[in-house]
Amino acid sequence: MSQSLFWDPMIETLPRAQIESLQGMRLVRQVDWVYHNSEFYRQWYSRAGISPNDIHGLSDLTKLPTMSKDDLREWRKKTHDPFSGTLCVPPKLLVRMHHSTGTSGLPNVYGLTQKDWDDVTDQFARMLYRVGIRSGDVTNNWLESAMSWHGFTMTAPGARRIGATVYSLEPDNRSIAQTNLEMLAGADMTCLFTYHPEFEINYLRQRDLDPKTVHPNLRFIYSAALTTPTRRKLLEEAWGVPYWNMGGGGDQYLSESECPYSIPSMHMPEDRTIVEVLDPVTHEPVEPGQEGELTVTNLWAEACPYLRYRLEDIVRADYNSCPCGSTHVRLTYRGRMAWSVEVGGVRVFSDDVENVLWRFPATEFAQYQLVKSPVQPQPRLIVRTTRHADRIHDEVRFVSQLEDAIAEELQVPTTVQLVNPGQIGIGTVKFQRVAVESV
Ligand SMILES: [Zn+2]
Structure with missing residues (x-):
C-alpha cells in the first residue's frame, strides 16, 4: 500500500x-x-x-x-x-x-x-x-x-x-x-x-x-x-x-x-x-x-x-x-451505449474499433464511424474511416488488411469504407462515432 x-x-x-x-x-x-x-x-x-x-x-x-x-x-x-x-x-x-x-x-x-x-x-x-x-x-x-x-x-x-x-x-x-x-x-x-x-x-x-x-x-x-x-x-x-x-x-x-x-x-x-x-x-x-x-x-x-x-x-x-x-x-469503461453496434451476438464499441484502426500509420488518429442498422443486431460491422492517402500504396489491399485485422480482433465479419474528412462531422469535443443507416 x-x-x-x-x-x-x-x-x-x-x-x-x-x-x-x-x-x-x-x-x-x-x-x-x-x-x-x-x-x-x-x-x-x-x-x-x-x-x-x-x-x-x-x-x-x-x-x-x-x-x-x-x-x-x-x-x-x-x-x-x-x-x-x-x-x-x-x-x-x-x-x-x-x-x-x-x-x-x-x-x-x-x-x-x-x-x-x-x-x-x-x-x-x-x-x-x-x-x-x-x-x-x-x-x-x-x-x-x-x-x-x-x-x-x-x-x-x-x-x-x-x-x-x-x-x-x-x-x-x-x-x-x-x-x-x-x-x-x-x-x-x-x-x-x-x-x-x-x-x-x-x-x-x-x-x-x-x-x-x-x-x-x-x-x-x-x-x-x-x-x-x-x-x-x-x-x-x-x-x-x-x-x-x-x-x-x-x-x-x-x-x-x-x-x-x-x-x-x-x-x-x-x-x-x-x-x-x-x-x-x-x-x-x-x-x-x-x-x-x-x-x-x-x-x-x-x-x-x-x-x-x-x-x-x-x-x-x-x-x-x-x-x-x-x-x-474501480470502473472500467467500455464506451457509450449509443456508440456501439451489435453484430451477431457481439456488442462492438467505437473504442474497440479505434484501438485497431489507430495502430496502422495510414489510419493513425483517423476519424471513423460505425454504421448502425436501425434493426439490431446487424449481420456485419461496417466501419467508415478517413486515412492518410500518402501512406498507402494500394488502397484495395489496405482495406482488406484493415478488415482482416478488425475481424480477427473483434471476431465479427467486417467491411471497411474509406471516406474523406468532410464526410464525418467533428466538433471540439467529439465526432459522430455512429451513423444510423439501413445496411
Ligand atoms: Zn488503486
Missing part, C-alpha cells in the same frame, strides 16, 4: 463496511432533502409511491426509481425550467453554473452553492493527487480558459487546492501544444493536461519537438477521455512521459482517476457517490463483474443532486480493494 497516492488517506482506505454505512446515512439525508426542496423529485417519487419514510439505509436504494437525461429533458420541455425542476436551493445561492455538452439535445443546466464548490474542489483534488499532481507542480487547464461552462473545469481549483500553479490560457482545446510549449516555454511546467492527441502529436512531429527540451521537469501528461491501449501508446511515445487518465461526466462533477495498479480502470470516491451497474434494458442490477449501465447517486450536493441517474456509459465495476490500498470501486 502506498499512502503517498492519497490526498485524503483516511477516507481512501476506509473499510468497505464503513463506506457502506456512510452511504446509507447520506442517502437517507439526501432523499429527504431532494423530496422537500425540489419539484421534480417530489413528483417523481410520489408517482412511484415512494416517500422519504421508505428510505432507511443503503438497502432501500433500489426502491427509488432511476432517472435519465431524457426524463430531465421532458420535465424541462413541460416547465421551461433550465434546471429541470432539480434545483434544491434558490438560484441566487449558486456561485457557479455549468451545463452539459448537449450532444443529443438541449444541454442540462446545473450549479454549485459555496458549500458544493468547496466539496467538489476537494473531490477533484483527490482525483488529481491520484494521477500525480503535488504541491509545487506547474500545470495548465484548457477547461477553465476555453470551456468554463463545463463541470470538469473544477479540475483547475482542484489542482490549486493541492498547491499547484495552474496556467489557464488556451484559446480552445485544439491549441494545447502551442500554448504550453510556445507561449509558456520557460514556465517549467511539470505536468500537462492534454486532450486532442491528433492535434497535439501533429504539432510535436511537424516541429520535431521533444517536450522535455521545452519543459525539462515534465513528469507526465494527463487527460479525461476514453483511452484505448493504442491511444495511450501513441501519446506516451510522442510526449516521452507517462500518461494518466481521469474521467467522469461533467453533470454530476464525477471525479475518477487511474492509480498505478488500476490502469485502465478508475477509482470513484464512493463516500460521495453510490455506484450501481444496471442492465440497460431492465434497469435491474447486473451480476457482480458484469457489464452494464453506470448509474450514480449523488450524496454530497445541496444544489443539483441527481439520484439513481443513468449515464448511458457501459462499465464494469470492481468493488474489491485495490493493491494501492484504496477501498473505493
Whole structure:
C-alpha cells in the first residue's frame, strides 16, 4: 500500500463496511432533502409511491426509481425550467453554473452553492493527487480558459487546492501544444493536461519537438477521455512521459482517476457517490463483474443532486480493494451505449474499433464511424474511416488488411469504407462515432 497516492488517506482506505454505512446515512439525508426542496423529485417519487419514510439505509436504494437525461429533458420541455425542476436551493445561492455538452439535445443546466464548490474542489483534488499532481507542480487547464461552462473545469481549483500553479490560457482545446510549449516555454511546467492527441502529436512531429527540451521537469501528461491501449501508446511515445487518465461526466462533477495498479480502470470516491451497474434494458442490477449501465447517486450536493441517474456509459465495476490500498470501486469503461453496434451476438464499441484502426500509420488518429442498422443486431460491422492517402500504396489491399485485422480482433465479419474528412462531422469535443443507416 502506498499512502503517498492519497490526498485524503483516511477516507481512501476506509473499510468497505464503513463506506457502506456512510452511504446509507447520506442517502437517507439526501432523499429527504431532494423530496422537500425540489419539484421534480417530489413528483417523481410520489408517482412511484415512494416517500422519504421508505428510505432507511443503503438497502432501500433500489426502491427509488432511476432517472435519465431524457426524463430531465421532458420535465424541462413541460416547465421551461433550465434546471429541470432539480434545483434544491434558490438560484441566487449558486456561485457557479455549468451545463452539459448537449450532444443529443438541449444541454442540462446545473450549479454549485459555496458549500458544493468547496466539496467538489476537494473531490477533484483527490482525483488529481491520484494521477500525480503535488504541491509545487506547474500545470495548465484548457477547461477553465476555453470551456468554463463545463463541470470538469473544477479540475483547475482542484489542482490549486493541492498547491499547484495552474496556467489557464488556451484559446480552445485544439491549441494545447502551442500554448504550453510556445507561449509558456520557460514556465517549467511539470505536468500537462492534454486532450486532442491528433492535434497535439501533429504539432510535436511537424516541429520535431521533444517536450522535455521545452519543459525539462515534465513528469507526465494527463487527460479525461476514453483511452484505448493504442491511444495511450501513441501519446506516451510522442510526449516521452507517462500518461494518466481521469474521467467522469461533467453533470454530476464525477471525479475518477487511474492509480498505478488500476490502469485502465478508475477509482470513484464512493463516500460521495453510490455506484450501481444496471442492465440497460431492465434497469435491474447486473451480476457482480458484469457489464452494464453506470448509474450514480449523488450524496454530497445541496444544489443539483441527481439520484439513481443513468449515464448511458457501459462499465464494469470492481468493488474489491485495490493493491494501492484504496477501498473505493474501480470502473472500467467500455464506451457509450449509443456508440456501439451489435453484430451477431457481439456488442462492438467505437473504442474497440479505434484501438485497431489507430495502430496502422495510414489510419493513425483517423476519424471513423460505425454504421448502425436501425434493426439490431446487424449481420456485419461496417466501419467508415478517413486515412492518410500518402501512406498507402494500394488502397484495395489496405482495406482488406484493415478488415482482416478488425475481424480477427473483434471476431465479427467486417467491411471497411474509406471516406474523406468532410464526410464525418467533428466538433471540439467529439465526432459522430455512429451513423444510423439501413445496411
Ligand atoms: Zn488503486
